[in-house]
Amino acid sequence: RAGRVERSGAVQNRSGQQLQCRESRSVVKKDKMSSRNPMLIKGVRTYGRSKAYSRKQQWKHEKKEGPKKKERTPKTSVLRQRYVPAERVPKRLKSNLTIKKRKTVLKKGIQPGSVLIVLSGRFMGSRVVFLKQLDSGLLLVTGPYKVNGVPIRRINQAYVIATSTTVDISGVKIPEHIDDKYFARVKNAKEGEEGFFSNQEKINPEWLAKRKEDQKAVDTGIVAAIEKVELLDTYLKTKFTLKNGQAPHAMKF
Amino acid sequence: ADTPQKKRGKKMTQGNRLHVQGVFLGYRRSNANQYENTALIKVDGVRSREDTPFYMGKRVAYVYKAKSKKNGSKVRVIWGRLVAAHGNSGTFRARFRNNLPPKAMGSQVRVMLYPSRV
Numbered sequence: 001r002a003g004r005v006e007r008s009g010a011v012q013n014r015s016g017q018q019l020q021c022r023e024s025r026s027v028v029k030k031d032k033m034s035s036r037n038p039m040l041i042k043g044v045r046t047y048g049r050s051k052a053y054s055r056k057q058q059w060k061h062e063k064k065e066g067p068k069k070k071e072r073t074p075k076t077s078v079l080r081q082r083y084v085p086a087e088r089v090p091k092r093l094k095s096n097l098t099i100k101k102r103k104t105v106l107k108k109g110i111q112p113g114s115v116l117i118v119l120s121g122r123f124m125g126s127r128v129v130f131l132k133q134l135d136s137g138l139l140l141v142t143g144p145y146k147v148n149g150v151p152i153r154r155i156n157q158a159y160v161i162a163t164s165t166t167v168d169i170s171g172v173k174i175p176e177h178i179d180d181k182y183f184a185r186v187k188n189a190k191e192g193e194e195g196f197f198s199n200q201e202k203i204n205p206e207w208l209a210k211r212k213e214d215q216k217a218v219d220t221g222i223v224a225a226i227e228k229v230e231l232l233d234t235y236l237k238t239k240f241t242l243k244n245g246q247a248p249h250a251m252k253f
Numbered sequence: 254a255d256t257p258q259k260k261r262g263k264k265m266t267q268g269n270r271l272h273v274q275g276v277f278l279g280y281r282r283s284n285a286n287q288y289e290n291t292a293l294i295k296v297d298g299v300r301s302r303e304d305t306p307f308y309m310g311k312r313v314a315y316v317y318k319a320k321s322k323k324n325g326s327k328v329r330v331i332w333g334r335l336v337a338a339h340g341n342s343g344t345f346r347a348r349f350r351n352n353l354p355p356k357a358m359g360s361q362v363r364v365m366l367y368p369s370r371v
Contacts (some may be wrong), residue, residue, distance in 0.1 A: 239271055
């Protein structure tokens with residue numbers, strides 16, 4: 001772009017053409033020809049579509065129509081093309097269009113066999129053994145039941161403190177059918193009002209028997225591993241509490 | 254559980270506290286104005302700003318009793334979260350679902366250990 005004009009010399013534009021320059025004035029000249037259809041204000045040009053068409057002599061440059069394509073529905077009429085929505089509808093970010101569900105990242109200290117402290121809920125304060133992470137991201141834990149009365153359960157890792165203690169459960173195989181669906185609420189067999197008023201507290205004996213069976217299958221190996229380590233069973237039996245003078249931020253778990 | 258026995262023969266029960274005690278000091282304020290949407294909480298054992306990161310985001314409960322029973326209990330709770338540190342001496346700012354009532358000033362507040370990042 002030519003900037004300030006020199007008095008003496010001629011000024012050349014990018015293509016090498018000599019330009020006439022006015023002396024004694026600083027003129028910023030554009031190399032290209034100024035627009036034939038300048039903007040009046042943003043978005044509004046001086047000449048409308050038809051005027052611009054004739055000024056540009058677009059009839060000269062128009063492509064010749066090829067073999068006729070399949071007739072389209074009226075949707076692609078001229079009016080449609082010029083449609084601008086009254087309210088701007090925000091377009092979804094590409095990254096949001098396909099939301100990939102990633103598994104919850106386990107906290108650093110949680111390994112299979114880790115002892116976790118349950119912070120809330122029915123078994124608040126209990127020390128439990130972590131088995132594995134389920135597909136939903138929740139942790140599958142067990143007391144074991146014989147040790148501290150906590151059955152196989154799901155728990156969210158936000159409601160758990162991971163301790164550095166671990167139980168060797170490398171030899172333990174967790175049954176495949178114990179997944180998120182296993183823990184789904186059991187719906188009442190009787191539908192409607194009858195089901196609502198019937199004794200919902202009753203536990204299906206079949207369901208209970210299966211649960212006990214699964215508990216045994218999981219726990220036997222773990223209890224065996226616990227008994228090999230001195231005091232580990234007592235440790236798991238004891239509940240975690242805070243006492244006066246204890247501050248969790250200063251504790252090493 | 255193997256619980257230690259006191260000499261007098263009384264069985265010592267295991268405590269079950271899984272929260273840290275805190276005190277509601279007052280609302281966030283300047284000299285002449287106070288902003289009730291943010292409460293100031295002093296947590297037991299936290300005395301400097303360096304100790305505060307552990308408790309960030311932890312849920313806080315103001316537990317109180319009322320005359321009438323609601324949901325089968327006379328005990329009521331207002332839940333909140335520790336939101337930021339306040340000053341250099343380990344005080345916290347907390348926001349509650351509903352602002353704490355002024356009568357709670359000076360009374361205990363429970364700082365839970367969850368959501369846990371440890």
